[in-house]
Amino acid sequence: MKYYDKLIFELSKEGRTGYSLPANRFPAAPELPVALRREASLDLPEVSEVDVVRHYTNLSQMNFGVDTGFYPLGSCTMKYNPKVNEEVAALPGFTGLHPLMHAGLTKGALKVYQEMNKALAAITGMEAFTFDPCAGAHGELTGLMIMRQYHMMRGDLKRTKVIVPDSAHGTNPASAAVCGLEIVEVKSLENGRVDVEALKPLLDETVAGMMMTNPNTLGLFETQIKEITELVHGIGGLMYYDGANMNPLMGVVRPGDMGFDIMHLNLHKTFSTPHGGGGPGSGPVGVAAHLVDCLPDIRVSGFHGNFGVILRAYAYILMLGKQNLKKVGQYSVLSANYIKECLKDAYKLPIEGVCKHEFVFDGLINDGAHDDVHGATTLDVAKRLLDFGFHAPTIYFPLLFHQALMIEPTETESKETIDAFIDVMHKIAEEAAEDPRILQEAPHNAPIKRPDETAAARNPILKFKDAQ
Amino acid sequence: MSKIIEGLKYSESHEWVKVEGNVAVIGVTDYAQAEMGDITYVDMPDVDDEVTAGEEFGALESVKAASDLYSPVSGKVVAVNEELDDAPEKVNEDAFENWIIKVEMSDASELDALMDAAAYKAQIGE
Amino acid sequence: MAGFPYFPHTEADVQSMLDRIGVKKVEDLYADVPKEFVKKGAYALPDAMSEPEVRAWMNGLAGMNARLKVFVGAGAYDHYTPSVIPYITSRSEFLTAYTPYQCEISQGTLRYIFEYQSMVCELTGMDISNASLYDGPTAAAEAMKMAVACTKKKTRVLLSQGLLPHVIKVVETYAKFHGVEIGYVPVMDGQTCPNCLKAELAKGDVAGLIAPEINRYGIVEDHTGFADALHAAKALLVEYCDPSTLAVIKSPAEWGADIAVGDGQSLGIPLCFGGPYVGFMGVKKEYMRKMPGRIVGQTTDKDGKRAYVLTLQAREQHIKREKATSNICSNESLMALWVTVYLSLMGPEGLREVNRISCDGAHYLKDALMATGQFEDPFPGKPFLKEFVLKPKKFPGMMQKRLEEAGYFAALDTEEGYVSFCVTEQRTKEEIDGLVQIVKEG
Incomplete structure (x- = not known):
């Protein structure tokens, strides 16, 4: 990837235009009253169409996507984004629909929602879904609103606590707080699973429910899930499944069958829609039958959620069908276990045994530290990977381990790609043992070297005019 | 080995207190700033805010972390160190010289619950 | 066994991987799952389709939707999308990237977000913008939470009843669960009532007001004195705006706003049945650290090269956890790129021209509709740009049906018994004349 150092504002030249609009054939409307008119300047760029296309093409070449190469980012499920999804989502019969058109005008769109509802219910064992949430965190918040709504509708107002495992995604506590709920953490056992004995004393009539992801953020299946759901249901709480x-x-396996009452899915992870550099996503929320009545009063986005994303996920489900669904799960687990087994001779594996779609290493076995030379950290391993054309895994999460390196390969990567990654990871481990500085100075051939993040935070330059 | 100054009071959450009459001058210890790394922002209360012993009154931020500050004493904030708004790095440079807030104490006996330099030194294991 | 295009595994690959792991079959990798939870029998899903079948099926569904000339706005506007935008936003390097965690190989994303932030600040006049939010209504809900967080211990937020209905509904939902009390400022004589605002402020405990620059009736509101009244009560002014119109009407900063929010859809994003759109937020510098969402900042790398990074992250959920103002982790990045490319192409003059054509067309339509004698003007003489409401003298059902049959989506019913119209630069004089002709015949 090459370095390109322009901002669109720096290409601007007074009098250039990049637009083409029809001639105005209407009589001039009365002018706005002076008090309502904009007086401030409007310094948007003035550039030609060619300038715009070249600039953004150059910017794109400083980026790495799933289509560029392997992206083993743990908990993010960076699978391949099929192109037919893009094609069907761009059909004018969908993109031209105004959100306030009534049902008689939008039969095709409504059928997409109905079919998606059926398909997601079949895949998860939930009864019904709302498609309003625009992201995973948004779905999580909506799910917690439903949880509160359920208790409120029953007049049970004292339930203000939500239990989350200490390995939970960072969004869980933030979502709970935004929803007016208080977080109570439950510890994990040595083997990475929720400590059921530690859970028991936390359960009383002030608990609204418990949030879990299964497999958890260590990629481990919560084997005592049945006992946990029974305990939580036993005190009148609800079980929330974080679908990340x-x-x-x-x-x-279906979350509904495991006893979960509410869940969200990330269509941009599990259902192959592109992440778009951080959105748009879609986080539909499913509920069990006894919670369907809680859905209507909860409106968390303007219209019908991110329809364009839902269309892509629908096309993916159509391609998979019932014949290929199982392969998604199986191959993702196969690839993760294979990488884990191949690399545990060079990276610390804190918890042995079969993992699911991802697993966590706790840094290098030999980080190369000696005398006054510092050892290579997980951050250094991540940065060195960039030099070899791989995206880095998720680092420093979960917080249970100091040097966490979380790898998720997904089912769309070939054995050849995975083997190439394994080779590079071994090479990096050898480099670290020999001279950790090679890692500490990485990346060596990315568009930029490591940036000064402290300076960025101390003296924020957040727009073009701040930089001038 | 971090710096500890004799004659100051210390809290378990790594704040120091210098008593000037009825006013407590409060900052964070050298140990705390070193643990935190490059401080990028000091979140401080406003003058006239009430603070309570043991409760948070602000936070230190670095690029990848935020650490709450807990007031060692109760009372009214009478001054905040505005220099830190533009230069949070001063806390890294000298944590004892660069105080964070001054509190007019409502109950000076709360000082008795704090540690002296020797006890704090033992707490941080130095 | 027939292959599947998204699974590269051959049988030999699977076998050699299983051998390396030391298990016999793939099912063994689920041995830790209690047997009762392993799904038995087939899933109730349709049979797998080939790509041509998927294409045909989806084309069929798209064909079931009406293709109408859109004369309705109400929060979603049929503005023109330059060809360059979908071309750029579908580039794989942008489309298939994750959130820019590894900044060294995400400079493309980080740079366009920085440009986006700069443009939001330019349009709104505010000091700081975040990297975008989900949509306009959720941006308003975030502003509601932010107003409470910025004005210690106040828990009441006022909403102008001139805000679009879907904005009010979303803010109410968030408020209910966040423990914020909502008060309402009514619309009098076509605009958010200043005296009612003062009366609400006098009751105390107000953290802020969210008011629309252009209200649900399409009227450009006069917010003279709003900021002073709110600031005197130590409360925040939040302006909800249509960013396209900010090229010609007073910016939130010019009204003295503390926070500006709205939906970026009007900047060339297709209607697409309501999403994906993009919410924006601009704030005064003093509220920077309470602002939700991602923020990109400029710095330098080790070699002194200009570089962009996610910054001020200590405000965010993954660090502050339950103390964060918001639970937002991502943004609506690709739609922020969409808007950035749009504004680059249009420039200041293009955006003004969009407003000129839309506004002239809307006035032309309104005058013609009034001339049919079938409507009353509920807000005579009030300034508007592209959108307006009329009161039909008789039940509008028949008229709406005939408009639909003739290929028009127009005269949308409002809660107040009006019908609303919108004209963008995409609507031609012929289309407008045709619409008026159908109304006349009714």
Whole structure:
């Protein structure tokens, strides 16, 4: 990837235009009253169409996507984004629909929602879904609103606590707080699973429910899930399933069957829609039958959620069908276990045994530290990977381990790609043992070297005019 | 080995207190700033805010972390160190010289619950 | 066994991987799952389709939707999308990237977000913008939470009843669960009532007001004195705006706003049945650290090269956890790129021209509709740009049906018994004349 150092504002030249609009054939409307008119300047760029296309093409070449190469980012499920999804989502019969058109005008769109509702219900064992949430965190918040709504509708107002495992995604506590709920953490056992004995004393009539992801953020299946759901249901609480880790269960296990009452899915993870550099996503929320009445009063986005994303996920489900669903889960688990087994001679594996779609190493076995030379950290391993044309895994999460390196390969990567990654990871481990500085100075051939993030935070330059 | 100054009071959450009459001058210890790394922002209360012993009154931020500050004493904030708004790195440079807030104490006996330099030194294991 | 295009595994690959792991079959990798939870029998899903079948099926569904000339706005506007935008936004390097965690190989994403932030600040006049939010209504809900967080211990937020209905509904939902009390400022004489605002402020405990620059009746509101009244009560002014119109009407900063929010859809994003769109937020510098969402900042790398990074992350959920103002982790990045490319192409003059054509067309339509004698003007003489409401003298059902049959989506019913119209630069004089002709015949 090459370095290109322009901002669109720096290409601007007074009098250039990049637009083409029809001639105005209407009589001039009365002018706005002076008090309502904009007086401030409007310094948007003035550039030609060619300038725009070249600039953004150059910017794109400083980026790495799934289509560029392997992207083993743990908990993010960076699977391949099929192109037919893009094609069907761009059909004018969909993109031209105004969101306030009534049902008689939007039969095709409504059928997409109905079919998606059926398909997601079949895949998860839930009764019904709302498609309003625009992201995973948004789905999580909506799910917690439903949880509160359920208790409120029953007049049970004292339930203000939500239990989350200490390995939970960072969004869980933030979503709970935004929803007016208080977080109580439950510890994990040495083997990475929720400590059921530690859970018991936390359960009383002030608990609204418990949030879990299964497999958890260590990629481990919560083997005592049945006992946990029974305990939580026993005190009148609801079980929330964080669908961020749904991929390994596709076609094999359904959250509804495990006793979960509410869940969200990330269509941009499990259902192959592109991440778009951080959105748009879609986080539909499913509920069990006894919670369907809680859905209507909860409106978390303007219209019908991210329809364009839902269309892509629908096309993916059509391609998979019932015949291929199971392979998603199975191959994602196969690839993760294979990488784990191949690399545990060079990276610390804190918890042995079968993982699901992802697993966590706790840094290098030999980080190369000696005398006054510092050892290579997980950050250094991640940065060195960039030099070899791989995206880095998720680092420093979960917080249970100091040097966490979380790898999720997904089912769309070939054995050849995975083997190439394994080779590079071994090479990096050898480099670290020999001279950790090679890692510490990485990346060596990315568009930029490591940036000064402290300076960025101390003296924020957040727009073009701040930089001038 | 971090710096500890004799004659100051210390809290378990790594704040120091210098008593000037009825006013407690509060900052964070050298140990705390070193643990935190490059400080990028000091979140401080406003003058006239009430603070309570043991409760948070602000936070230190670095690029990848935020650490709450807990007031060692109760009372009214009478001054905040505005220099830190533009230069949070001063806390890294000298944590004892660069105080964070001054509190007019409502109950000076709360000082008795704090540690002296020797006890704090033992706490941080130095 | 027939292959599947997204699974590269051959049988030999699977076998050699299983051998390396030391298990016999793939099912063994689920041995830790209690047997009762392993799904038995087939999933109730359709049979797998080939790509041509998927294409045909989806084309069929798209064909079941009406293709109408859109004369309705109400929060989603049929503005023109330059060809360059889908071309750029479908580039794989942008489309298939994750959130820019590894900044060294995400400079493309980070740079366009920085440009986006700069453009939001330019349009709104605010000091700081975040990297975008989900949509306009959720941006308003985030502003509601932010107003409470910025004005210690106040828990009441006022909403102008001139805000679009879907904005009010979303803010109410968030408020209910966040423990914020909502008060309402009514619309009098076509605009958010200043005296009612003062009366609400006098009751105390107000953290802020969310008011529309252009209200649900299409009227450009006069917010003279709003900021002073709110600031005197130590409350925040939040302006909800249509960013396209900010090229010609007073910016939120010019009204003295503390926070500006709205939906970026009007900047060339297709209607697409309501999403994906993009919410924006601009704030005064003093509220920077309470602002939700991602923020990109400029710095330098080790070699002194200009570089862009996610910054001020200590505000965010993954660090502050339950103390964060918001639970947002991502943004609506690709739609922020969409808007950035749009504004680059249009420039200041293009955006003004969009407003000129839309506004002239809307006035032309309104005058013609009034001339049919079938409507009353509920807000005579009030300034508007592309959108307006009329009161039909008789039940509008028949008229709406005939408009639909003739290929028009127009005269949308409002809660107040009006019908609303919108004209963008995409609507031609012929289309407008045709619409008026159908109304006349009714």
